[in-house]
Amino acid sequence: MARISLKVNGRSRVVDTDPSTPLLYVLRDDLGLNGPKFGCGLSQCGCCTVMLEGNAVRSCSIAVSNAQNRNITTLEGLGSVARPHRLQKAFIEEQAAQCGYCMNGMIMNAKALLDKNPHPTEAEIRRALDGILCRCGSHLRVIRAIQRAAV
Amino acid sequence: MKRRQVSRRGFLKSTGGLVVSFSFSAPISQLLAQSPDLPAVEPEATQLDSWLAVAQDGSVTVFTSKVELGTGIETALAQIVADELDVPFQKIQMDWGDTAKSVDQGMTVASRTLERAGPQLRQAAAAARQQLLKLAAAKLEASAEQLTVRDGVVSVAGNQAKKVSYGDLIGGKRFNLKIIATGEGWDMKVAPEARAKDPKEYKIVGTSVPRIDLPPKFTGEYTYIQDVRIPGMLHGRVVRPAVVNSKPSSIDESSIRHLAGVVKVVQQENFVGVVAETEWAAIQAARALKVTWSPPAEKLPANKDELDAYLKTTKSVIDMNPVKKGNVDEALSSASRTFQATYRWPFQLHGMLGPSCAVADVRADRATVWTGTQAPFMTRDKLATLLGLPKKNVRVIHKEAAGCYGRLEPDDVPEDAALMSRAVGRPVRVQWMREDEHGWSPKGPPHLISVRAGVDSQGKVIVWDYLDRSFPWTDARGVLLASRQVGLKPTDPGFPNGATSAGEVYQFANQKIAAQNLPWQTAGPIPLRTCNLRSPGQPARCFASEGFMDELASALGVDAVEFRLRYLGENKRLREVLVAAAQKAGWKERPSPAPSSAGPKLAGRGIAITDRAGAMVAAVAEVEVDKPTGKIAVKRITIAHDCGRIVNPDGVKNQIDGNVIQGVSRTLLEEVQFDATSVKSLDWKSYPIISFQNIPSIEIVLINRPEMEALGAGEPSIVPVPAAIANAVFDATGVRFREVPLTPERVLSALKSGPALNQRARS
Numbered sequence: 001m002a003r004i005s006l007k008v009n010g011r012s013r014v015v016d017t018d019p020s021t022p023l024l025y026v027l028r029d030d031l032g033l034n035g036p037k038f039g040c041g042l043s044q045c046g047c048c049t050v051m052l053e054g055n056a057v058r059s060c061s062i063a064v065s066n067a068q069n070r071n072i073t074t075l076e077g078l079g080s081v082a083r084p085h086r087l088q089k090a091f092i093e094e095q096a097a098q099c100g101y102c103m104n105g106m107i108m109n110a111k112a113l114l115d116k117n118p119h120p121t122e123a124e125i126r127r128a129l130d131g132i133l134c135r136c137g138s139h140l141r142v143i144r145a146i147q148r149a150a151v
Numbered sequence: 152m153k154r155r156q157v158s159r160r161g162f163l164k165s166t167g168g169l170v171v172s173f174s175f176s177a178p179i180s181q182l183l184a185q186s187p188d189l190p191a192v193e194p195e196a197t198q199l200d201s202w203l204a205v206a207q208d209g210s211v212t213v214f215t216s217k218v219e220l221g222t223g224i225e226t227a228l229a230q231i232v233a234d235e236l237d238v239p240f241q242k243i244q245m246d247w248g249d250t251a252k253s254v255d256q257g258m259t260v261a262s263r264t265l266e267r268a269g270p271q272l273r274q275a276a277a278a279a280r281q282q283l284l285k286l287a288a289a290k291l292e293a294s295a296e297q298l299t300v301r302d303g304v305v306s307v308a309g310n311q312a313k314k315v316s317y318g319d320l321i322g323g324k325r326f327n328l329k330i331i332a333t334g335e336g337w338d339m340k341v342a343p344e345a346r347a348k349d350p351k352e353y354k355i356v357g358t359s360v361p362r363i364d365l366p367p368k369f370t371g372e373y374t375y376i377q378d379v380r381i382p383g384m385l386h387g388r389v390v391r392p393a394v395v396n397s398k399p400s401s402i403d404e405s406s407i408r409h410l411a412g413v414v415k416v417v418q419q420e421n422f423v424g425v426v427a428e429t430e431w432a433a434i435q436a437a438r439a440l441k442v443t444w445s446p447p448a449e450k451l452p453a454n455k456d457e458l459d460a461y462l463k464t465t466k467s468v469i470d471m472n473p474v475k476k477g478n479v480d481e482a483l484s485s486a487s488r489t490f491q492a493t494y495r496w497p498f499q500l501h502g503m504l505g506p507s508c509a510v511a512d513v514r515a516d517r518a519t520v521w522t523g524t525q526a527p528f529m530t531r532d533k534l535a536t537l538l539g540l541p542k543k544n545v546r547v548i549h550k551e552a553a554g555c556y557g558r559l560e561p562d563d564v565p566e567d568a569a570l571m572s573r574a575v576g577r578p579v580r581v582q583w584m585r586e587d588e589h590g591w592s593p594k595g596p597p598h599l600i601s602v603r604a605g606v607d608s609q610g611k612v613i614v615w616d617y618l619d620r621s622f623p624w625t626d627a628r629g630v631l632l633a634s635r636q637v638g639l640k641p642t643d644p645g646f647p648n649g650a651t652s653a654g655e656v657y658q659f660a661n662q663k664i665a666a667q668n669l670p671w672q673t674a675g676p677i678p679l680r681t682c683n684l685r686s687p688g689q690p691a692r693c694f695a696s697e698g699f700m701d702e703l704a705s706a707l708g709v710d711a712v713e714f715r716l717r718y719l720g721e722n723k724r725l726r727e728v729l730v731a732a733a734q735k736a737g738w739k740e741r742p743s744p745a746p747s748s749a750g751p752k753l754a755g756r757g758i759a760i761t762d763r764a765g766a767m768v769a770a771v772a773e774v775e776v777d778k779p780t781g782k783i784a785v786k787r788i789t790i791a792h793d794c795g796r797i798v799n800p801d802g803v804k805n806q807i808d809g810n811v812i813q814g815v816s817r818t819l820l821e822e823v824q825f826d827a828t829s830v831k832s833l834d835w836k837s838y839p840i841i842s843f844q845n846i847p848s849i850e851i852v853l854i855n856r857p858e859m860e861a862l863g864a865g866e867p868s869i870v871p872v873p874a875a876i877a878n879a880v881f882d883a884t885g886v887r888f889r890e891v892p893l894t895p896e897r898v899l900s901a902l903k904s905g906p907a908l909n910q911r912a913r914s
């Protein structure tokens with residue numbers, strides 16, 4: 001066990017944990033942030049995506065010790081139902097989900113894309129999100145939501 | 152957004168209004184701590200209060216055992232109740248899936264919830280409205296006929312000053328009204344005596360009300376089953392054998408002694424799990440624990456060929472023969488031309504994006520379990536058997552899982568959590584790892600389908616002989632994984648895998664449709680266990696029936712749409728979707744295949760239709776086949792869809808998108824790999840599913856039938872997608888594919904052997 005300092009959604013947090021713990025479990029179980037989800041634990045689905053220093057990363061595959069003192073943003077850090085981020089608003093307007101389990105991955109990767117490329121083409125959106133899996137087939141609505149948020 | 156739920160017990164105990172209020176952001180522990188105990192009274196179907204409650208502020212809580220699976224069903228049911236009661240949609244709160252608070256309305260399966268639970272809740276609401284009008288008549292000193300209701304306020308026609316709200320009439324109090332309820336589960340008739348509205352008066356049903364559940368799903372504020380945490384909770388992971396039905400002959404606990412936070416290795420008979428203080432400790436311990444498993448007690452077919460042979464030659468245990476008309480053998484021998492073909496479908500996965508998860512709190516005399524089950528009451532009953540507790544001492548509370556498509560009818564994980572919780576005397580949360588879910592979740596069964604047909608000298612089809620050989624659902628309603636590991640035995644061969652979408656919509660003078668399910672039930676658990684997968688069996692059977700119709704049309708030189716219309720008889724709704732889809736897709740009348748074209752890309756179009764439990768769907772697929780690589784690009788799918796009265800048009804479109812995309816994925820990519828003892832597809836690399844670069848565009852024509860009851864839209868439109876795609880590939884290439892998935896390797900090798908494959912169809 002070790003004390004680890006994290007900067008999550010603009011706040012400093014200290015957790016006492018096994019430093020080899022994947023960041024995902026610390027965010028969810030120690031900090032109560034349910035946005036990032038467990039899907040595979042293998043970097044294959046994108047459910048667990050968070051932003052680390054502005055880059056979308058798979059929190060299931062990063063040890064918490066490697067995220068120490070770096071800026072982490074989770075889905076909760078974007079906005080809330082009361083105050084949604086413009087991406088979240090666009091997803092609501094497009095009704096862009098079914099079960100919604102993949103939505104953390106969709107929105108966090110969309111955020112990373114728009115931060116770098118504010119006006120992506122449809123092909124660029126498809127490329128950027130390829131590999132972020134959705135079993136329910138919400139892909140087309142997700143593309144529309146990202147396009148809506150981009151204008 | 153703030154939505155409330157009512158604790159029924161608290162509600163019933165209190166005399167003044169609602170007791171509990173929480174927003175999605177409230178910690179789940181607070182919410183759950185309120186009601187872990189058992190109900191004082193179990194809700195009875197014949198008591199109106201079991202179905203709904205009106206609070207003082209006029210909001211209405213609806214209690215239902217039908218659960219949200221990500222299809223938007225709770226929104227659609229709320230629309231129905233809001234309309235019937237004349238209250239604003241925002242005033243409806245759905246309280247679902249708690250065995251202590253709802254009447255058993257049957258499982259949430261088969262896309263039958265709107266069709267069956269819709270009328271149940273509508274009738275309960277109609278009975279409530281009638282009673283509220285009676286109370287209002289007394290209060291306002293008017294006759295019930297003089298009263299009108301708007302937004303939950305009753306007023307006297309012509310005298311708007313005389314009014315009273317639902318909240319003032321009954322808010323926070325019980326109706327205490329007996330209603331009639333006969334039958335069980337989804338067949339239950341609720342309050343048939345209550346007069347419901349004329350559908351022409353609906354204001355909310357038929358509109359695209361935004362889904363209740365979506366906003367918090369985009370912000371991390373929604374509580375999925377994976378997010379349920381209760382005080383004192385530990386984390387468990389299962390340790391399953393890699394192979395079929397084996398026993399742990401020894402467990403070496405010293406192998407995990409170096410790990411901090413391990414609480415207990417739980418073993419009961421063949422069940423093994425690890426409980427730890429943290430999730431990470433549980434995961435590491437489950438991985439590191441050295442278990443010696445006995446050699447497999449059962450063997451699976453070792454490969455695809457052995458499976459194929461098994462499907463071909465084994466004597467069946469369940470026989471279905473829904474269509475028997477004329478004399479098929481005579482007609483085949485008198486036909487001037489005959490045709491035959493064999494179609495194959497592999498084991499496929501449901502592929503829930505979030506693996507199974509549950510939290511169990513098992514005490515000496517009772518248990519409370521939170522899980523994503525599609526069947527809270529069936530899960531409760533199974534847990535009671537496993538734990539040796541009376542049913543009434545087990546409470547199951549549903550929390551939404553990832554989209555599951557039938558996989559959580561046999562909800563395994565609460566049994567794992569219950570065994571571990573009982574062993575450690577504390578609440579335990581168990582989440583399966585990805586390899587547990589891919590490896591041990593029940594699979595959609597494979598099919599081997601043979602079809603024969605004959606035409607007379609005028610080219611008219613006079614005989615159709617269709618035989619589906621497949622497996623029953625060994626685990627859908629039967630004994631689950633952990634139960635089998637502790638020694639409970641299944642008592643039947645499994646649940647029949649159905650026989651529809653096999654060409655029964657066509658009128659042929661001689662017609663036989665049969666389905667045989669072969670023995671697949673085993674005493675112990677096997678990783679190729681089976682259960683219902685989205686519109687079970689039908690995508691496969693439709694792949695064969697609509698593929699074969701296409702073969703006939705092409706062999707006879709007739710356009711595929713025209714050919715189908717000849718045999719659809721008076722089926723007006725099915726004819727309509729067929730024509731609507733063709734029109735929308737810009738279908739040009741000509742026989743298949745398309746005139747051959749030069750160049751590396753071959754384009755084609757194909758069509759397929761189905762009548763799926765009364766819902767009519769036609770699909771047109773447009774594809775492009777890349778000759779050098781064999782890669783199929785599905786460019787566009789057009790769906791015409793008739794599911795009776797449409798409750799929420801945008802909701803139906805959302806479901807169609809999902810069906811189509813999953814259908815494309817299952818057609819092009821998906822097949823479970825296995826060997827004699829185990830499943831080899833254990834992650835998303837070995838079992839790939841579709842992603843963004845390969846998603847087709849989707850066009851939808853909705854046909855509304857306000858005069859009909861509503862039918863579900865969660866499954867019908869996946870059914871014709873595989874056949875439409877394979878027909879389009881034939882149109883493009885002249886090569887008929889009779890086996891899914893249509894992988895580039897398979898396409899490439901077939902393109903090389905050319906039309907020979909196609910000839911196999913002809914006798």
Ligand code: FES
Nearest residue numbers: 039040041046060
């Ligand atoms: S859970 Fe991290 S990529 Fe799947």
Ligand code: FES
Nearest residue numbers: 100102134135136
């Ligand atoms: S909406 Fe269910 S997995 Fe994407």
